[in-house]
Amino acid sequence: MADYSSCSTENRNLFTPCAACKFLRRRCLEDCLLKPYFPPNEPMKFIVAHKIFGASNIIKVLKDLPATQRGDAVNSLVYEANARMRDPIYGSAGVISHLHDQMTKLQAQVALAQAQISNLQSQNANLMTLIPKQQSLSDHHYKFQNSTPLSYDDNTEIWHLGDTTWDSFWS
Numbered sequence: 001m002a003d004y005s006s007c008s009t010e011n012r013n014l015f016t017p018c019a020a021c022k023f024l025r026r027r028c029l030e031d032c033l034l035k036p037y038f039p040p041n042e043p044m045k046f047i048v049a050h051k052i053f054g055a056s057n058i059i060k061v062l063k064d065l066p067a068t069q070r071g072d073a074v075n076s077l078v079y080e081a082n083a084r085m086r087d088p089i090y091g092s093a094g095v096i097s098h099l100h101d102q103m104t105k106l107q108a109q110v111a112l113a114q115a116q117i118s119n120l121q122s123q124n125a126n127l128m129t130l131i132p133k134q135q136s137l138s139d140h141h142y143k144f145q146n147s148t149p150l151s152y153d154d155n156t157e158i159w160h161l162g163d164t165t166w167d168s169f170w171s
């Protein structure tokens with residue numbers, strides 16, 4: 001291969017065939033239809049698209065379209081060709097179907113997680129209504145224990161809690 005490192009970019013493009021012409025072993029002319037879309041530094045784009053659709057079909061698609069839509073058309077052909085290489089039957093439709101299934105499963109997981117969150121939130125709300133009561137009970141218990149002396153009367157053999165006897169405390 002000749003060394004074009006000293007040439008200008010314009011000259012280099014003139015002498016370097018596009019990826020399509022290089023693969024098809026044909027002369028790449030200045031007005032080559034494929035040249036803008038299959039640059040020599042991306043050979044796999046044409047190889048994959050050619051393997052699935054064939055060079056003549058690619059050329060036909062490009063000829064039938066206005067120049068402004070050709071770039072998008074080539075990108076679509078290359079994308080579909082890559083998808084067909086991975087999934088020869090369904091191609092990109094298989095990818096869409098797989099992603100749709102994934103989305104349905106993930107939506108079900110999100111719905112389940114939201115239901116669990118809602119359930120936990122209502123459980124939490126129920127617990128919060130109980131906590132203040134428990135706190136006031138424990139406060140009461142604390143004061144009760146500290147302010148009321150507990151004593152045992154040896155004569156009557158009865159425990160006294162302040163002025164309250166053990167029996168009446170529990171009755």
Ligand SMILES: [Zn+2]
Nearest residue numbers: 018021028032
């Ligand atoms: Zn070419």
